[in-house]
Amino acid sequence: MPARSELTPALRERICELHSAVHWGYKRIHNRYPWISLSTIRYTIKKEHERRAGVTKPRSGRPKKLDATDKVRLLDAISNNPRITHEDLLTEVSHKVKIDSIRRLLNAENLRKWRCSWRPYLTEEAALKRLRWAFRYRHFTPEDWARVFWSDECTVERGIGVRREWTFVRPRDQPKEGQCQGLPHRGKQVKQMFWAAFSGAMRRTGLIPLFGNPDAERTGITGFVIEELYRRILPTLVSNEGAIFQHDNAPTHTAYVVRDALREMNIEVMEWPPYSPDLNPIENLWALLKAKIYELRPDLIHMRNNDTTKEILVATAQQAWDELDLDHLKHLSETMPNRVEAIIESQGWYTPY
Numbered sequence: 001m002p003a004r005s006e007l008t009p010a011l012r013e014r015i016c017e018l019h020s021a022v023h024w025g026y027k028r029i030h031n032r033y034p035w036i037s038l039s040t041i042r043y044t045i046k047k048e049h050e051r052r053a054g055v056t057k058p059r060s061g062r063p064k065k066l067d068a069t070d071k072v073r074l075l076d077a078i079s080n081n082p083r084i085t086h087e088d089l090l091t092e093v094s095h096k097v098k099i100d101s102i103r104r105l106l107n108a109e110n111l112r113k114w115r116c117s118w119r120p121y122l123t124e125e126a127a128l129k130r131l132r133w134a135f136r137y138r139h140f141t142p143e144d145w146a147r148v149f150w151s152d153e154c155t156v157e158r159g160i161g162v163r164r165e166w167t168f169v170r171p172r173d174q175p176k177e178g179q180c181q182g183l184p185h186r187g188k189q190v191k192q193m194f195w196a197a198f199s200g201a202m203r204r205t206g207l208i209p210l211f212g213n214p215d216a217e218r219t220g221i222t223g224f225v226i227e228e229l230y231r232r233i234l235p236t237l238v239s240n241e242g243a244i245f246q247h248d249n250a251p252t253h254t255a256y257v258v259r260d261a262l263r264e265m266n267i268e269v270m271e272w273p274p275y276s277p278d279l280n281p282i283e284n285l286w287a288l289l290k291a292k293i294y295e296l297r298p299d300l301i302h303m304r305n306n307d308t309t310k311e312i313l314v315a316t317a318q319q320a321w322d323e324l325d326l327d328h329l330k331h332l333s334e335t336m337p338n339r340v341e342a343i344i345e346s347q348g349w350y351t352p353y
Helices: 009-020 026-032 038-046 068-080 086-092 099-108 124-136 171-177 223-237 256-264 282-296 298-302 307-323 327-334 336-345
Strands: 148-157 191-199 208-210 244-246
Touching (some): 009 026, 026 038, 068 086, 068 099, 086 099, 124 336, 191 223, 191 282, 223 256, 282 298, 298 307
Parallel strands (some): 148 244
Antiparallel strands (some): 191 208
């Protein structure tokens, strides 16, 4: 049970004044301040003569090893280096206490360590390009962003993207209550790469499986595969006047055959800065897609690795994509002004997205 906070000196004096000057009894004072227990009121009045201006005497017991100066030193060290370790914090206070005392002090200050987020590695050159991009498109309104078709590839692998479930049963009781969440199989799993695109005008393609080029050295996805896909999909998709097509700087997108095809189809392509998945809202859709797959087919996690499972995975992924709420498309497109401002605020470096 957490410790209750002490009464303020002003409230202590008020309680004692009601008792001594106005001659109120304990119960009447309790009725006036019902959140203060009757025993606390009695104790407060009983100890009135031991206080000065409502302030209690120092508590008995061993004095704290860390004083106010040590606390300031610790907080300054964390402010200067948020990644500082607990061991280094001990050094800041000359090892006066154990590491548990440091943790308790930080908990009292509502300070805790968080795992650093993964982000693509940025150089100064890349950050500058991201900043230039943000200034170039800063004037775009939500209506302008709705004209952009966001595209990307995504690999769906069995077991990847399963969301952690939550239960009211404590961890130690979960095994006997059958509330544990099973881990997906480890190692190489069946998977499939897909391509899709959407716009804030609530238009989207289907989820299109991509297959490698058998004539390529590694039979993987090449620029010729992307060129064939674009020639088949984009003329119909990006047919509205003023529509803008976006894709990233992957080698398969910057290949000459792809650039020539886009030029021949007279499609306006958005300039895209390097290492910027945080700017592409379709990345958020991929996370929703993978979670939706296991809502539709939770048994996929435990299936065998074979062609039948892969067929089920592909079909379920396409169904999950089709069932994603169209409002997500509009909402994600509307986040673009905030993403642009986040880039400018961070001077081209990392953003919360």
